[in-house]
Amino acid sequence: MNYQNTLAYAQEQDQNDPLYHFRERFHYPQVNKQDAIYLCGNSLGLQPKSAQMYIDNEMYKWANFAVEGHFKGEEPWYNYHELLAPGAARVVGAKEKEVVIMNQLTVNLHLMLVSFYRPESKRFKIITEGGAFPSDQYALETQTKFHGYNPDEAIIELFPREGERTLRTEDILQSIQEHGEELALVMMGGINYYTGQVFDMAAITKAGHAAGALVGFDLAHAAGNIPLHLHDWDVDFAVWCTYKYLNSGPGGTAGVYVHERFANDSTLPRFAGWWGHDADERFKMEKGFKPMEGAPGWQLSNGQILTMSVHRAALELVEQAGGMEALRTKSEKLTGYLEYLIDDVPVGEEVLEMITPRDPQARGSQISILVKQNSRMLFDKLMEAGIIVDYREPNVIRIAPTPLYNSFEEVYRFSEILHECLEGVVVK
Numbered sequence: 311m312n313y314q315n316t317l318a319y320a321q322e323q324d325q326n327d328p329l330y331h332f333r334e335r336f337h338y339p340q341v342n343k344q345d346a347i348y349l350c351g352n353s354l355g356l357q358p359k360s361a362q363m364y365i366d367n368e369m370y371k372w373a374n375f376a377v378e379g380h381f382k383g384e385e386p387w388y389n390y391h392e393l394l395a396p397g398a399a400r401v402v403g404a405k406e407k408e409v410v411i412m413n414q415l416t417v418n419l420h421l422m423l424v425s426f427y428r429p430e431s432k433r434f435k436i437i438t439e440g441g442a443f444p445s446d447q448y449a450l451e452t453q454t455k456f457h458g459y460n461p462d463e464a465i466i467e468l469f470p471r472e473g474e475r476t477l478r479t480e481d482i483l484q485s486i487q488e489h490g491e492e493l494a495l496v497m498m499g500g501i502n503y504y505t506g507q508v509f510d511m512a513a514i515t516k517a518g519h520a521a522g523a524l525v526g527f528d529l530a531h532a533a534g535n536i537p538l539h540l541h542d543w544d545v546d547f548a549v550w551c552t553y554k555y556l557n558s559g560p561g562g563t564a565g566v567y568v569h570e571r572f573a574n575d576s577t578l579p580r581f582a583g584w585w586g587h588d589a590d591e592r593f594k595m596e597k598g599f600k601p602m603e604g605a606p607g608w609q610l611s612n613g614q615i616l617t618m619s620v621h622r623a624a625l626e627l628v629e630q631a632g633g634m635e636a637l638r639t640k641s642e643k644l645t646g647y648l649e650y651l652i653d654d655v656p657v658g659e660e661v662l663e664m665i666t667p668r669d670p671q672a673r674g675s676q677i678s679i680l681v682k683q684n685s686r687m688l689f690d691k692l693m694e695a696g697i698i699v700d701y702r703e704p705n706v707i708r709i710a711p712t713p714l715y716n717s718f719e720e721v722y723r724f725s726e727i728l729h730e731c732l733e734g735v736v737v738k
């Protein structure tokens with residue numbers, strides 16, 4: 311790309327951007343009585359304006375039909391999750407019966423581990439990325455303990471080579487091969503939350519299966535960020551949240567994918583609830599759990615209709631924008647522009663170091679910078695200037711330009727303000 315560090319260039323890119331007008335469909339937080347430059351969609355996506363109407367509709371049904379809302383009207387709550395399956399399946403590259411929207415991310419991760427972490431004699435270990443998101447670490451730690459293992463023995467964490475920031479695919483594959491016979495599960499993020507590195511999910515899945523292990527991914531930072539092909543990659547299971555790149559609200563509902571080869575597998579252990587029971591017989595309230603086919607068979611409770619309605623509004627925006635491929639096309643350009651502008655800031659690696667991969671295929675809509683001097687001060691100055699990004703201890707600032715609501719001009723303005731804020735931060 312022949313990027314240029316000028317406002318005119320950024321504005322021209324916006325004029326040629328087919329997704330530019332999607333900006334108008336979101337609410338922007340205000341800082342100094344102006345729309346903030348919001349580059350934090352990796353943490354909490356902005357609110358789609360349509361979300362209010364979708365929630366109001368369900369509030370109306372509750373007010374006017376009350377319990378009858380479960381069965382009455384065009385979109386009864388009884389099978390509301392089915393309305394979300396087609397859009398969710400397209401986001402993660404799965405068949406409809408392979409996905410279900412329910413619960414929250416960490417809950418779903420535990421449910422999947424109950425079914426797919428089945429350690430036995432020699433084969434009891436889990437390979438995962440070192441420094442995974444804490445919730446994932448705690449889930450793996452407590453699941454191994456639940457089965458009577460010492461987490462320090464059962465969990466193998468992979469770290470980058472000395473002097474490197476991200477994992478090499480060859481090293482991941484080699485570890486999987488080396489630990490082959492002891493391995494029960496490979497469980498990684500699809501994208502590492504800290505560095506923004508995209509893992510080669512197809513290659514990891516293939517290697518895991520070749521070693522005789524099952525393979526699952528936490529797609530918290532991948533769903534809605536990059537195109538995914540879970541079914542074609544042959545991934546066994548995956549989980550994701552919807553409040554990051556999928557803009558579905560704080561603590562919003564979450565997703566689960568289970569490969570169709572398990573759709574009718576009654577030998578899998580699972581923690582069941584009535585909403586996963588055969589829908590035709592659910593209200594007979596009889597003894598004996600009979601799971602629904604596919605991912606819906608893992609449901610526990612009746613659906614969280616209010617947050618699911620917000621997710622519907624948000625998924626429709628993804629569809630209207632042309633789906634994940636269209637978002638990805640813009641995202642690569644926008645993130646590349648951000649990278650170019652940060653590189654153009656005249657401070658050296660002793661001040662700012664980009665820890666996100668340089669290869670556009672190995673990252674999504676996120677650039678993480680390691681700030682080696684006065685990092686907190688820089689972050690505070692950015693926030694005061696109306697830039698919303700996020701700070702991760704000990705000294706990383708994550709910047710996420712998202713294709714649905716960020717513009718090239720915003721990325722340009724960010725770099726200008728970054729430049730200004732660095733004055734007084736850099737120790738001369």
Ligand SMILES: *Cc1c(COP(=O)(O)O)cnc(C)c1O
Nearest residue numbers: 414415416443445503528530551
């Ligand atoms: C955001 C995130 C979580 C958060 O889990 P919740 O159950 O939604 O609170 C967990 N894991 C990863 C990898 C994340 O990025």
